Amino acid sequence: MEWSIGEDNIRYTAELADNEGKLTLTSIKKEGEEIIISDVSISHDLNFNRLMVDIDGIVRLVHIAKVKDSYWIHLDGRIHVINSHEIGYSNQKQNEGSLIAPMPGIIIDILVKEGQRVRKGQNLMIMEAMKMEHKIQSPKDGEVISISNEIGQKVDMGVILVEIAD
């Protein structure tokens, strides 16, 4: 199993030694390279379905939830999302020029046409979700090669909205 943190693409692997249900961290590799680790040992507090995590001798109670392929972790008052990936399965590198819908919503305005040159940061589309408007901006300078939606259309999160070529 490989891991990535939040939106980050860096891949990690971890090795844990099992000692009667208590797992001790033995190694972490970041993009295949060994990194320095703390003394971490982890056990399952079944009564409350949380983890007892001992980092350098201090025990924390860590709440955790698995949602699809991600673990949501509440550690020291902050929430982190760690994604799991099958080993060797590389990230389908998203075409850097394609803009995907960052949330489910409705397209309420399209401000550019196919074939038009746009600048980085230029507003391309306006989406509405939760009664608020959100501007969809160009990630780079380039030409609009396709617009996959129409005004008034309802789109799901992750759907390609606009493709921009250099």
Added chain:
Amino acid sequence: MFPDWMNDAPNPYSSVLVANRGEIAVRILQSARELGIKGISIYSDSDANSLHVELSEEAIHLPGKLLSETYLNIDAIIEAAKISGAEAIHPGYGFLSERPDFAKAVVDSNLVWIGPSPKSIEIMGDKISARNKMLDSGVPIIPGEEIFIEQDEDYIGPLAAAAARVGYPLLLKASAGGGGKGMRAVYEPKNLKSQYEAASREASTAFGDGTVYVERLLTKARHVEIQILCDQKGNSVHLNERDCSLQRRHQKVIEEAPCLALSEQIRRLMGESAIKAANSVNYVGAGTVEFLLSSKGQFFFLEMNTRLQVEHPITELTTGIDIVQKQFEIAAGFDLNLNQADIRINGHSIEARIYAENPSKGFLPATGTLSKWRFPSGPGIRLDSGFREGDEVTIDFDPMLAKLIVHAPNRKLALRKLDTALSDFIILGVTTNLGFLRDIIKQEKFYTGKITTDYLDNVSESIFIPPEVDPSHIIAIASAAERLGVDRQLLGQFSGEMVDDYSGHIGDPFRTLSKKLP
């Protein structure tokens, strides 16, 4: 059967229909239960299993996918009141709470309306008539004017002329807007057209009215509002101020009471102005008069919200007055039974609004299932929410998940309490602004109480980068969770006698090892 306390009431009632949903419906239904009034709720398809339905004694389903068929459907709500035998209606905030036609429909159906008269709502709901009332009553106002634009009319000329008269920077507001919807700041004439289009579009989706109001934008000002209570006999008091300056795109994020920038003298003057504003429309019930407070200590009337306010809890905690309970009493015809001299400010209270949004992605709304939801509790901590663990967060409604409210003897202690409570709030499965809120309250500008309404919109997002975490810690935890099968427990397979796949232990390994938590 009326509750005991209602026996001598001029307009007694024994049941109330709450024409709302979410945390405010929960808040009102809770007060109704405490007061012995039967609570009745309404719900749309997607709210069938919501907390507010669970807390009501009776719930009426309003079919339909659109808000206009459910929470904004006056006829259906009046019908629901008749079917359930409700004797009163509480509108909450948002939805129909500031619609004079709704208030009128309630009154015309011989139901007790928990709010001000339709006439008061109408005057205050219209920016022009509200301004004129304030002018007549000697309440200071900001320069501005309203533009009526017919659909498809060439609006640029009249809009630009009005903008030039008012002066830049200016604020475009949908006349019937509120809650940050349909409001846009314009700093230069060249952005007038695009901002107008955005404001009117937002206003017409949210409120069904595209009229726009142009107003001078006061920069480096604070948003300070006064809570007022008025009974049906003309007695009125104010419950002091709330500072709601920390806003993002005119949406309040953190509110506190009292306001650090208010001297005792300005507090008194602002309170008197708020009461003048309320009396000018013969106001009845709980209401809020919003002011902008300039850096020089001048204040200007912004608007009056003729309903309960989202941030009412901080006033409840600092004054000890239950505002919703007072609304119920006033509607029953009881005297206010409060003197201005008796209203004190006890300590400091802060409310943080927990939103389902992603601060690192331009505050885009987030959706998902609340897989884990453990909220903080303890002395001086209050949580108002309409959500429970397992609930879905969808794009159908406002992204506010909860209001976390703290109360302490002073601001410094209140901030410590808020930070601890935010760090103890466990929300897994939906991205929230919890971490962002912690980052904000640590900023020097906030900590020293120097926030003005433009702060969040102008500050660089890079100052809110959360503290670094060692990746090896969280990767180790995720990896261990996978091996220990934490998610399988969530699926209801948990049993004391279950054999753990990895360790081979039966039940809780710590029970067998007789280990205790440190």
